[in-house]
Amino acid sequence: MPTYSTPPPPSPPPATDGLLSAARRHLGPMAYGLSHPSHPPTPLLADAPKRWQRLLPYVVVGALAVIFIPVTITVLSDQYGLNGGLAGLLAVAQAAPLLMLAHRPLQAWWIIFTADVLGAVLMLGQDTGQRDAWPWTAPGQIGYLFVLLALGLRERRQTLAGVWLATGAAGLVLYLVSSDHRTDNSLLLFILSAVVLMIGAAVRERGVAQRRLAEQETISEAERARRTLLEERTRIARELHDVVAHHMSVITVQADSASYRLGGLPDGVREEFESIAASARESLGEMRRLLQVLRSEGTEGERAPQPGLDRLQQLVEATVRAGLPAELSLPAGLTGLPQAVDLSAYRIVQEALANVVRHAPGARTRVSVSSDGAHLTVLVVNGPPGRTDSPREPLETTGTGHGLVGMRERVRLTGGTLDTGPLPDGGFRVAARLPLTPDRAAAG
Numbered sequence: 001m002p003t004y005s006t007p008p009p010p011s012p013p014p015a016t017d018g019l020l021s022a023a024r025r026h027l028g029p030m031a032y033g034l035s036h037p038s039h040p041p042t043p044l045l046a047d048a049p050k051r052w053q054r055l056l057p058y059v060v061v062g063a064l065a066v067i068f069i070p071v072t073i074t075v076l077s078d079q080y081g082l083n084g085g086l087a088g089l090l091a092v093a094q095a096a097p098l099l100m101l102a103h104r105p106l107q108a109w110w111i112i113f114t115a116d117v118l119g120a121v122l123m124l125g126q127d128t129g130q131r132d133a134w135p136w137t138a139p140g141q142i143g144y145l146f147v148l149l150a151l152g153l154r155e156r157r158q159t160l161a162g163v164w165l166a167t168g169a170a171g172l173v174l175y176l177v178s179s180d181h182r183t184d185n186s187l188l189l190f191i192l193s194a195v196v197l198m199i200g201a202a203v204r205e206r207g208v209a210q211r212r213l214a215e216q217e218t219i220s221e222a223e224r225a226r227r228t229l230l231e232e233r234t235r236i237a238r239e240l241h242d243v244v245a246h247h248m249s250v251i252t253v254q255a256d257s258a259s260y261r262l263g264g265l266p267d268g269v270r271e272e273f274e275s276i277a278a279s280a281r282e283s284l285g286e287m288r289r290l291l292q293v294l295r296s297e298g299t300e301g302e303r304a305p306q307p308g309l310d311r312l313q314q315l316v317e318a319t320v321r322a323g324l325p326a327e328l329s330l331p332a333g334l335t336g337l338p339q340a341v342d343l344s345a346y347r348i349v350q351e352a353l354a355n356v357v358r359h360a361p362g363a364r365t366r367v368s369v370s371s372d373g374a375h376l377t378v379l380v381v382n383g384p385p386g387r388t389d390s391p392r393e394p395l396e397t398t399g400t401g402h403g404l405v406g407m408r409e410r411v412r413l414t415g416g417t418l419d420t421g422p423l424p425d426g427g428f429r430v431a432a433r434l435p436l437t438p439d440r441a442a443a444g
Helices: 015-035 051-078 084-100 105-123 138-154 157-177 186-261 267-294 309-321 339-359 404-414 438-443
Strands: 326-329 365-371 375-382 417-422 428-435
Touching (some): 105 138, 309 326, 339 404, 339 428, 404 428
Parallel strands (some): 326 365
Antiparallel strands (some): 417 428
16 A cells, blocks of 8 residues: 655744845835835924914924034034034035924935934044044034934834934944044944934824824714714604604505495596505505614614603603703694694703703793794793702603704704704703694705
């Protein structure tokens, strides 16, 4: 029989290959970051709300350039023995790019870094007894740290790592080519560079985190408002289901009984009534399925009939029992209202009274309902809060929505208008005007 043997596991790659691949994986992003700024040439603090804050970076970099150019000229000529013209050119190359830190810090770093290295090379041929530090002069070190701070506030981590390694590599090369190591300060700048870059990066990442948090809070507020609106519209749709279902049931009963109530109907008319009844029953079934879609998980449908203005007196009495002094003005002959208007008017008063209990406990409240034949006017006015303790017993909240959002949606449904706002005495006013004719409601 043939025998099968398990092939040996592949040998791990040599350590040298692993280091090379890791170096290639990290050096690529570093090189790209050093040649491509991570931000457009917009000034630092360009989005600040105040004008002086937007101008502050320009004032700082201008002051740095004004200070470091003459100081660098003096140091290069007096301490390092460079002639005046060469010292002036080198000082301008090392300090003038500080003006770019506000909007182009990476380009400024390239210029200043190159000028600092060039200055160190030029100072190699000078008398070593005159210089106090090499390869970086004292003003050159301080100005370079300002450049690194600006980079830390604007650039990515890969770019900052590349800048730090370039600084260390330049210091190492200059250290190797120099024969006098007594005044070498390349290691000091290498350490200070790491500290400054980490500080700048920490400040930048903290600002980015705060901006993202503010954006998320703004998005959350918008989503919360949108969800509240959708929930209120769904609640209103569930309530209107009962109103529409009642009318459809009436149509079905009338169409089914037409042949018995009206004798001698032609066959064509009888078939038409049967078709109307069948369409009404089908519509009722579709509405029940729609209601199941609108109903949230774990909720039960309302068993009680939808309220109207005939229950307004009970609502106001419940409000009074909750500790809110309220009075009602309701005409005696106000009947025959469209069911959608009747339900909306009741819910508007219910929402308004609930808001008074929550936000102005103890305030005297007046509820007024009137009609001119074409419109129904609902007015709820409360005074300033009379006390700060909670009500003695909860106000009826069945079917209430989300305050003013629910009121606006109910008024929009009926094609009416809503006017709400505070009063000069510290109270609040809610005024709704609902049309009583279907054509006006449909037009809204």
